[in-house]
Amino acid sequence: MTTPAIRQVQTAFKALAEAALPDWTVAIDRSDDEPFSFDERPALAIRVPSVQLDTAPELGGGMTRCRAAFELDFHSSQTSGETIDEANQRGIALLIAAIGADRTLGGRCENVEEQAISGSELDGATVGCAILSVDVTFYTPRGDLFTIVGVGGQRFT
Amino acid sequence: MARPTLDDLTDRLDQATVGSLGDPVTYQDNQWGPSISITGFVDAAELARDFGQSASVADDLSIKLRVSDVPARPTRDARITITRTGLIYKPVEVLRDASGRWWSIQASRVSA
Numbered sequence: 001m002t003t004p005a006i007r008q009v010q011t012a013f014k015a016l017a018e019a020a021l022p023d024w025t026v027a028i029d030r031s032d033d034e035p036f037s038f039d040e041r042p043a044l045a046i047r048v049p050s051v052q053l054d055t056a057p058e059l060g061g062g063m064t065r066c067r068a069a070f071e072l073d074f075h076s077s078q079t080s081g082e083t084i085d086e087a088n089q090r091g092i093a094l095l096i097a098a099i100g101a102d103r104t105l106g107g108r109c110e111n112v113e114e115q116a117i118s119g120s121e122l123d124g125a126t127v128g129c130a131i132l133s134v135d136v137t138f139y140t141p142r143g144d145l146f147t148i149v150g151v152g153g154q155r156f157t
Numbered sequence: 158m159a160r161p162t163l164d165d166l167t168d169r170l171d172q173a174t175v176g177s178l179g180d181p182v183t184y185q186d187n188q189w190g191p192s193i194s195i196t197g198f199v200d201a202a203e204l205a206r207d208f209g210q211s212a213s214v215a216d217d218l219s220i221k222l223r224v225s226d227v228p229a230r231p232t233r234d235a236r237i238t239i240t241r242t243g244l245i246y247k248p249v250e251v252l253r254d255a256s257g258r259w260w261s262i263q264a265s266r267v268s269a
Contacts, residue, residue, distance in 0.1 A: 032208070032210060035212035035213050045210075047211070077266070116231035
C-alpha cells in the first residue's frame with residue numbers, strides 16, 4: 001500500500017526527532033484520547049493540523065507545493081504554569097539543532113523552518129506542555145499526493 | 158494527674174483513626190535525610206491533562222499527614238513514599254487544615 005506524501009514527511013520527521021531525543025517517546029497520531037503516561041514522558045506528539053496546497057507556476061504547472069504546518073507537542077514531567085519548563089526547553093533546543101543540520105529531511109523537502117514556541121495555557125501540577133510550530137515545504141506531482149519530488153528531482157514513494 | 162483537654166482527646170482520636178484507616182507512608186525531610194514510617198490519608202488519583210490536541214496523565218495526589226508526626230512544614234525537598242505502590246512524591250502545595258493538626262499536601266511524582 002502506498003504511503004501518502006504527508007505521512008512520509010511525518011515519518012522522516014519522527015526519525016529525526018527520535019535521533020535527537022533518544023530518551024523521549026515520539027509519537028504520530030497520538031490524540032488527546034490517549035494521554036501520555038508518566039513512564040512515557042518526556043514525550044513528543046507530532047501533529048499536522050493543516051497543509052496548504054498551491055500549484056507552483058515557476059515549475060511549469062506540473063507540481064504542487066505543499067506547505068505543512070507541523071505542531072510538535074513537548075510533554076515533560078516538570079511543573080508548568082503558562083511557561084516553558086526547562087525539560088521542554090532542552091528538548092526543543094535539541095530538536096531545532098537537528099532540524100538545522102538537515103533542513104531537507106533527507107532530501108524530501110525544500111525547507112523545514114521552525115516558527116514559534118508557546119507554553120501551554122493550562123496549569124499542570126505535574127506535567128508541562130510546550131508547542132513548537134514548524135513549517136515544512138515539499139513538492140508533489142500535481143494531482144499525486146503519494147509521491148514526493150525531492151531535492152534534485154529525487155522521488156520518494 | 159492533669160485532666161485531658163479536648164485537644165488531647167482529638168489528637169488521640171486522630172492518631173487512632175489514621176493508624177487504623179490510613180495508608181502507610183515513608184517520609185523524609187529531604188531525599189538524603191533519614192526516613193520515618195508513619196500513616197496518612199492518601200488520595201492517589203490521576204487525571205488526564207488535556208492540552209488541546211494531545212494529553213498527558215497527571216497526578217492528582219493529595220496526602221494528609223498529622224502535624225504531630227511531621228512538625229516542620231514539608232518543603233519541595235521532602236520525599237513521601239506510598240508504601241503500597243512504592244511510588245515517590247514531592248510536596249507541591251502544603252497547607253495546614255482548619256484544625257491546625259493536619260498538613261494537606263498536594264504532591265507530584267518523582268522518579269525513583
